[in-house]
Amino acid sequence: MDRKTATIQDVARIAGVSTATVSRTLSKPSVVAKSTREAVLDAVAETGYRVNATASNLRRQRTGTVIVLLPNLANPFFSQILAGLASVLTPAQLGMLIADTQSGPDPEERLRHYLTSGQADGLILLDGTLSPEALAIPGRPPVVLACEWMGHDLPSVRVENAxxxxxxxxxxxxxxxxxxxxxxxxxxxxxTETRLEGFCAALQELGLPLDDHWVLEGDFSMDSGAAAGRAWLGMTDRPTALFLSSDEMAIGFLGEVQRAGIRVPEDVSIVGFDNIEIAQHLSPGLTTIRQPRTQIGVRAAELLLAMIETGSLTGPSELIEVEFIVRGSAGVPPA
Amino acid sequence: MDRKTATIQDVARIAGVSTATVSRTLSKPSVVAKSTREAVLDAVAETGYRVNATASNLRRQRTGTVIVLLPNLANPFFSQILAGLASVLTPAQLGMLIADTQSGPDPEERLRHYLTSGQADGLILLDGTLSPEALAIPGRPPVVLACEWMGHDLPSVRVENAxxxxxxxxxxxxxxxxxxxxxxxxxxxxxTETRLEGFCAALQELGLPLDDHWVLEGDFSMDSGAAAGRAWLGMTDRPTALFLSSDEMAIGFLGEVQRAGIRVPEDVSIVGFDNIEIAQHLSPGLTTIRQPRTQIGVRAAELLLAMIETGSLTGPSELIEVEFIVRGSAGVPPA
DNA sequence: TTCATACTTGTAAACGATTACATTCTTTGT
DNA sequence: ACAAAGAATGTAATCGTTTACAAGTATGAA
Structure with missing residues (x-):
């Protein structure tokens, strides 16, 4: 058909109106007369015109992009959150620029860069390790935190971690x-901290002992779960059950102790956190706490969208419920 | 400091030069005199100026974006590929717009849309289900396929699936x-087809029987692997070993048969495909075929980058080696 | 008839950069 | 000493939209 893509000028010429009218027809159809609207839409169809997002963005002083900053793209935990984000952002003509904080050298510097570069209309922060001080930048775009964050009133989407x-x-x-x-x-x-606090508080409330040796530090990864498994195997005074702060760690732990001949849940009970897809496919199935990840993404995107539209830097926060999922990995303690 | 972000005009005024000189200083420093260059760079530093990518893109008739189209964002298999893509595209000032084909109704229509909308300088296609006919669009941007694709000479990154x-x-x-x-x-x-062909050819070459009942259709997901597990459990004439076209399916299969009391590999051997991270953490460890996913992403991005820079719609393809990973899930057949 | 009001539409100025072309100032060879 | 070539810089058009403002037309009330 057309060698080059049609511009608004072409449409205006063919429809016999001005470019202003074409633009209005496309953005606020209600303000143009029915007959003109139809003529314009016909011309649009004929030329196959699509608005040039770059020009539109330039004129409207926006970028059409939101940046999503997460610790590690390769972590499956985030992919569903991303899917939730995309389902809201895409219809709003906003693209997602996804960046992870682990690939570069200085995560906080990266964050600062994105905030100052003016390359985005907004930012969604999924990394709970970055300190909120880095957000104190004048003229920055709106930010939504999609993870727990203490002591700050920035808009966020959190789950009931404790x-x-x-x-x-x-x-x-x-x-x-x-x-x-x-x-x-x-x-x-x-x-980490919120769940640990919740853990300790619950033990205390129930009058159960808390031994420092029974609290192991991981990093949410399967490898660190496996390391915890080895540590547990080496203990003289093993706990009969463990709560792990992520399903990934639970998987690593499970595999490690199973390969050492330990039976789950007969010899040790484990409970994870997240309810990632694989949890139900393990043997035994993993008892865990479900976080509705798609919903987290959706709500975070909606919050950010509202802030972008109103030009506000603050907004409401959202607390999302968790749900306990009982499967086979936790049972009665060994006799 | 500044209420608004500085423009090239501000820098020009402060440095006492024209905007043209500022632009040249930033893009081709060699053509401006050393003294002016320094004055400009000082002014840039003073104002904190950063070029407005939108304006630059508009003038240069590009978008600064490449679209990555994949079947399902929530599949962990793709996250590492994305990481590989990002590691090349980001330094080249190209953002990634990530879209999945499963969320909308008509994937081919989506693809056509992205190709015609002029919203991207290039496209990376990770979905092997879409037919290449949809790519026959005049004036489309360069495309790189990051998966097997038969009968087309489009540039692609493939692994040795067969x-x-x-x-x-x-x-x-x-x-x-x-x-x-x-x-x-x-x-x-x-x-699917390439691996199936490779499977059949290998059986034939080794003089092994091929029973149609032993070939089950899945969809790469854990759920479909679990379904295959149930089907296998119900067979009267069970194969002693299975090759599954994805690790996810292997995980689903493994969990399903283990929960039914089947021992792996004593009762049945399984081999997966992909070597996703979890493969080594299962019990038994999953014997599988490794695909270097980050590398796939990196090479695909490099290929696309070269095409964008030369303005070419064709380019070389790349074949990436696979590696066999022996773990515990495949052993000798039961007596 | 006449004026106010509401509707439509057009005009033209932005948005912020890039770059072809023109201009000015140096060199350098003869 | 002068023309030609080269180097450095400036001028201004351009990319494709959006939108404030102006201008025109129709409607209805007085």
């Missing part, structure tokens, strides 16, 4: 466990 | 298996 930990402890206690261990995420991470 | 299947069959045959089954991906998908 409650999730309490649910896990409660379940294990009800099964009869009195020696319950915990594998944390990386220290300093807000998710 | 050889991977042959490696799996060879390994199982060497262990003594004579009744080997296969769980495929979705029919019509090029990966």
């Amino acid at each position: 409650r999730g930990a309490a649910l896990a402890v409660g379940h294990l206690a009800r099964l009869g466990h009195r020696r319950i261990g915990h594998v944390t995420g990386p220290r300093g991470n807000v998710l | 050889r991977g299947a042959a490696l799996a069959v060879g390994h199982l045959a060497r262990l003594g298996h004579r009744r080997i089954g296969h769980v495929t991906g979705p029919r019509g998908n090029v990966l």
Whole structure:
């Protein structure tokens, strides 16, 4: 058909109107007369015109992009969140620029860069390790935190992390466990700390002992879960149950101890966090705490969208419920 | 400091030169005199000026974006490929717009849309289900296929899929298996077909029987692997080993049969495909075929980058080697 | 008839960069 | 000393939209 893509000028000429009218027809159809609207739409169809997003963005002083900053793109936990984000952002004509903080040298510097570069209309931050101080930049775009964050009133989407930990402890206690261990995420991470606090508070409430040796530090990865498994195997005074701060770590732990001949849940009970897809396909199925990841993405995107449209830097936060999922990996303690 | 972000005009004024000189200083420093260059760079530093990518793109008739089209964002298999893509595209000032074909109704229509909308300087296609006919669009941007694709000379990054299947069959045959089954991906998908062909050819070459009942159709997902597991459990004439076209399916299969009391590899041997991270953390570890996913992403991005820079619609293809990974899930057949 | 009001539409100035072309100032060879 | 070539810089058009403002037309009330 057309050698080059049609511009708004072409459409205007063919429809016999001005470019202003074409633009209006496309953005606010209600303000143009029905007959003109039809003529314009016909011309659009005839030329196959599509608005040039770059020109539109330039004129409207926006970028058409939001940046999503997450710790590690290769972590499957985030892919569903991304899917949720995309489902809201794409219809709003916003592209997602995805960047991870681990690939570069200085994550906080990266964050600062994105905030100052003016390359985005907004930013969604999924990394709980970055300190919120880095957000104190004048003229920055709106930011939504899609993870727990303490002591700041920035808009965020969080899940009931402490409650999730309490649910896990409660379940294990009800099964009869009195020696319950915990594998944390990386220290300093807000998710780590919140879940750890929830864990300790729940133990205390139930009058259960807390041994420092039973709290192992991980980093949410399967490898660190496997390392925790080796540590557990080497203990003289093993807890009979463990709550792990991520399903990935639970998987690593499970595989490691199973390969050492330990039976789950007969010899040790484990509870994970996240309910990633694979949890139900393990043997035994992984008892865990479900986070609705797609929903987290959707809500974060909606929050950000509202801020972008109103030009506001603040907004409401959202607390998303968790749900306890009982499968086979937690049972009664060994006799 | 500045209420608004500085423009090239501000820099020009402060440096006492024209905007043309500022632009040249930033893009081709060699053509401006040393003294002016320094003055300009000082002014840039003073104002904190950063070029407005939108304006630059508009003038240069590009978009600064490449679209990555994949079947399903929530599939962890793709996240590492994305990481590889990002590591090349980001330094080249290109953002990635990630879209999945499964969320909308008509994937081919989506593809056509992206190709005609002029919203991207290039496109990377990771979905082997889409037919290449949809690419026959005049004036479309360069495209790189990052998956197997038959009968087309479009630039692509592929892995040795058929050889991977042959490696799996060879390994199982060497262990003594004579009744080997296969769980495929979705029919019509090029990966599915190529691996199936490789599987059949290898069986034939080794003089092993091929029973149609032993070839089950899956869709690469864990759920479909679990379904295949149930189908296998219900067979009267079970194969002693199975090659599954994805690790995810292998995981689903493994969990399903293990929960039914089947021991792996004593009762049945399984081999997967992909070597996703979790493969090594299962119990038993999953014997599989490794695809270097980050590398696939990196090479695809490099290919596309070269095409964008030369303005060419064709380019070389790349074949990436696979590697057989021996773990515990395949052993000698039961007596 | 006449004026106010509401509707439509057009005019033209941005948005912020890039770059072809023109201009000015140096060199350098003869 | 002068023309030609080269180097450095400036001028201004351009990329494709959006939108404030102006201008025109129709409608209805007085």
